[in-house]
Amino acid sequence: MKHLSALFTALLAATGVHAGEVQVAVAANFTEPAKQIAAEFTRDTGHLAKLSFGSTGKFYTQITNGAPFEMLLAADDSTPARLEREGHAVNGSRFTYAVGTLVLWSSKATFVDAGGEVLKSGRFNKLSIANPKTAPYGAAAVETLKKLNLLEAVQPKFVQGENISQTLQFVSTGNADLGFVALSQVFQDGRITGGSAWIVPAEMHDPILQDAVIFKRGESNPAASALQAYLKGDKARAIIRRFGYAIR
The missing domain is CATH 3.40.190.10 (Periplasmic binding protein-like II)
Structure with a gap:
């Protein structure tokens, strides 16, 4: 049977x-x-x-x-x-x-350092995040920036995506220099598939x-x-x- x-x-x-x-x-x-x-x-x-x-x-x-x-x-x-x-x-x-895992990613090689120090440097014009009211990865991004005491400093540079797919699109097309996206969007078979990234430590957000x-x-x-x-x-x-x- x-x-x-x-x-x-x-x-x-x-x-x-x-x-x-x-x-x-x-x-x-x-x-x-x-x-x-x-x-x-x-x-x-x-x-x-x-x-x-x-x-x-x-x-x-x-x-x-x-x-x-x-x-x-x-x-x-x-x-x-x-x-x-x-x-x-x-x-x-x-x-x-x-x-899920949050990652700060840029389509440009070497733009994002392994420790995310680029956020403190201010060497960027636009930072893409998903809408924190409707997208959990956006909420995690805001939590991370608060932990780093950087939210107020970088908030004027936000480009807000309706969801995490649009957030990635803003970075991929150059409408934002870097952005907080899901690791799954830029990762496959054990490696980041392009650009440069900082994998946000889990303790930085819920x-x-x-x-x-x-x-x-x-x-x-x-x-x-x-x-x-x-x-x-x-x-x-x-x-x-x-x-x-x-x-x-």
Whole structure:
């Protein structure tokens, strides 16, 4: 029977027939890992994960206003917990799928030093951060600048991104000299993929615990519970680590 089940799953994946699908809201910082995990998830289970990317804060607003998401991969742990308290999420479905790392990054080689001293030097015109009210990585950036006693000095140079993807775009295109982004956006297979960076020490801000949760509308969807289980499995966790996240 086990062999027949495995064969059936393989046939589903090979023929492009999906056993089911799940609508997933995904925090922008997790875009690339989510795409890879979704592809492997379909290949291994036959289910399709339909991904939408954006800021966790905006997803909260959409979800509480009836957006048809069945699952959220957030950039924090407080939003899923709040959605659970407010009755939108399935009790007991919440778990930490990744722990994020903040990095100060510039597309210019050697511009950012290994200790982040460039922030104190003032040798930059624009500093990009994500909106700290809606993006956890933006909030972590503000915490870091406060710890360094630099917030007031550098705040006039802020270029604020709507989410962490736009924040990275500002730096990549030269609209900002440097910016606080998610390590996962500039890191793959154990190294920074270009430019220069300072990996912000974890003690500079509250932990960026990224939690997932299933919503009430996805409670009876086998694809949602399958994705939840898949995210906890070895293959997904290996992908998550390759993008610079930690696993709890």
